[in-house]
Amino acid sequence: MGVRRLSGAVLLLGVLLGVLVDVGTARPAAAHATVVTTMPADSARLDSAPAEVVIEFDEPVSLGAGYARVLDGDGERVDTGAAEVRGSTLTVPVRDGLPDAGYVVTYRVVSADSHPVSGAFSFAVGNGELVAAGSVGEGDGADPGVAVALPAARWLSYLGLTLGLGVPLVLATCWPGGWAVPRLRRLAGAGLAAVVVGGLLSLLLQGPYAAGNGLGSLVDPQLLGTTLDSTFGRTLLLRVVVAALLAAVLLRSWRRGRAPGTGWLIAAAVLAAALVVAVAAVGHPVAGPLPVLAVAVAAVHVAAMSAWLGGLVALFAGALRGPTPAGELAAALPRWSSLAAGCIGALVVTGVLQSVREVGSVSALFATTYGWVLVAKVALVLLVLVAALVSRDWVQQRVGTRRRPSRRVVAQAFAAGEAPTTDGTATGDPATEDPAAEPPATIGVLRRAVLVEVVGAAVVLALSAVLVGTPPAKAAVAQPVEVTLPLQSAGGTTGAGTVQVLLDPATPGPTTLHLYLFDADGRLTQPQQIGVTLTEVGQEIGPLDVDLAPAGPGHYVGDPTLPTTGTWTLTATVRLDEFTAVTASTVFPVR
DSSP states (O other): OHHHHHHHHHHHHHHHHHHHHTTTTSOOOOOSOOEEEEESOTTEEESSOOSEEEEEESSOEEEEEEEEEEEETTSOBOBOSOOEEETTEEEEEBOSSOOSOEEEEEEEEEETTSOEEEEEEEEEETTOOOOOGGGSSOOOSOOHHHHHHHHHHHHHHHHHHIIIIIHHHHHHHTOGGGGGOHHHHHHHHHHHHHHHHHHHHHHHHHHHHHHTOOGGGTTOHHHHHHHHTSHHHHHHHHHHHHHHHHHHHHHHHSOTTOOOOHHHHHHHHHHHHHHHHHHHTSSGGGSSSOHHHHHHHHHHHHHHHHHHHHHHHHIIIIITTSOOOHHHHHHHHHHHHHHHHHHHHHHHHHHHHHHHHHTOSHHHHTTSHHHHHHHHHHHHHHHHHHHHHHHHHHHHHHTOSSOOTTSOOGGGGTOSSOOBOTTSSBSOOGGGSOTTSOOOTTHHHHHHHHHHHHHHHHHHHHHHHHHHTSOOHHHHSOOOEEEEEEEEOTTSOEEEEEEEEEEEOOSSEEOEEEEEEEOTTSOBOOOSEEEEEEEETTTTEEEEEEOEEEEETTEEEEOOEEOSOEEEEEEEEEEOSSSOEEEEEEEEEEO
């Protein structure tokens, strides 16, 4: 039954991955902020200078260590320096009395998942010459050193988590005799120290990452203060404090080879739960829809990962290496086998739920960096599960309660010259030996299988650290454009109505555009004239006119061709009557 249950977990992984392929029609999660609309619109020409520039994102953002500036054609700032963010709206006040000229808005903000988002667009006032958005401003990429250091810090934290939480958990639930092994106490202490160090490094690196600076600004007080003033920074700091408290409680009570008392274990369990939540409550889970549910799923995933991988280390470094009596193995291994099966099941279910939320379609899975890293992680997990099947099979055949002497076992493939007895089982069965006897000769099979699991798990943790810092596939793959925009006059006045834009697909080549025009009361209305243009300012493409055909009251359809990838701006110009002309625009990625 045990092997069948674990085999079922592997099968469940395949089935749920099939579900992942079928959710291509699901709405994308807003897990990486993108611009919805700007006022003024990209490439707009205004009669007079605006009092402020407004950028609307599809999720809450913060300035953090970033910036938001309005520059003239010479790169000089013309904003007041008082940019602010309220929810998903970034407002940049502009100085009074700006002359007729071209201007560029450049920004770098931090999305809810802690990733920086940057961009630029331009507008002109009066007869001023439109300035290319890429001609002024600053680079938007992350420093190479910071880009490498951040995943390394995350990997250190994850590795420490498996040791600091997983090892004590397995000793408390499966192998009480392991409390007497000094090596395991050192590993658990080193693991919690790694969580503290990894958290501190992430805290220091977030400022340079958000600002686009290098490692030289690692201890910049201003950047550090900005990070600590954010929810992300405070959560990281909480993680560091809780890990330090857990280390103090655990190591103080675990000494002289004795197990901690019940009170100490309860305190350690509460702190461990808080640490798991602090790890789960950053990054992609806190962005997009249903963040509380997403954090809960991530917490279960982190806890299951820590228990399983930490248990493997405890087995390999303690129970399977030292002179562990056969009786202890006979009692501990079946318990561990059941715990591991439960952890694997939790990892499979929560992992697929997370993948559906962050990927959503087979095209995103194989067309993005996030998707390919996830594919590599899943493939490696499958290999680790094969080794786990070998381990569980060995346990069930030699020390399990449900033994099947006549059945050939997978573990025999790992046995190097170990002779079975006439009943099909290997010699040295600890279930029939004296409890103080040495472990069976066939224990080498289990050691090799667990070693494969440990090595594979270390690589899985590294891939997990990369995934946390990679924009989710849903944010990186082309998504249909679906947005409702306010119509505004040249002076920025709104209230004339709205226009709904539907563009699918947002990929290079032919696409389909639907426009729905509504008046101030929300009713479909027929304008005197309507036109749409597409522009890619950074590559100096456009404006490209889109031919529109009426498809019903207030409804127009076009079939434009997007010539290349990039950040495109769609501008709709509407003449409601002889005296009233209004516009609306949106910015969208083409991938």
